[in-house]
Amino acid sequence: MNVGDQIPELKVTPDKYLPHRYAGASGDFNPIHIDVDFAKMVGLPSNILHGLYSMGLVARANATALADGDPRALKRLSVQFRGMGLPEQEIVVSGTVKSVDDNRVVVDTVATQGDNQIIRNAEAELEL
Template identity: 80%
Template sequence: MTLNAGDQVPELRVTPDKYLPHRYAGASGDFNPIHIDDEFAKAVGLPRNILHGLYSMGLVAKANAALADGDPRALKRLSVQMRGMGVPEQEIVVTGTVKSADGGRVVVDTVAAQGETTLIKNAEAELAL
């Protein structure tokens, strides 16, 4: 696939189900109760249990890897800022635009959002394609 600056990354849409934070907690080892205990999350002032920021970053990595048909060797660098809080049972949309393409090195700007809330911003991915 030849990519040029300004090209769009295929959009990734995922709706994490109610128990996704529990599965991600098990997969990642991060059992912080704000992610898996709704009552605890509310008691510390959150709207409900929230998604792991690194899960959202994982979706950004997945969306970028799609440019290389999912080849895990393609992603060389990914740098993100985590902002709004993600919640289960609402669709996440990951979009991206190619910032530069120089030979096999492609740099992509990616955003992950849930409704009006930006979860991941200033995400810059570098891929070797």
């Protein structure tokens, strides 16, 4: 593990009903995520993904790439939510190792849909 190394990309295409399943799993039933008509009424192109779902994929990508999915590895994750994520479009999570300090690794991570960065400046700190 060296500074500048890329972590393996995670590619996920959330299906049409993913926001409904995530709403049930997380308890966040904000209608902008699950009601196309409501979302359009408030000026969105369609219902949008939960930001914390996309953040969950960032966590999954880092834990899978660096710790074989061990839930103890991820110690800190900070993100900024920017462009909104949409169902039925592929999400690509990619990351670059920013620092390595003994067993602590920090990874700069982004999540994109096409040219749209849905999560940026994500910084994941793992203890390996």
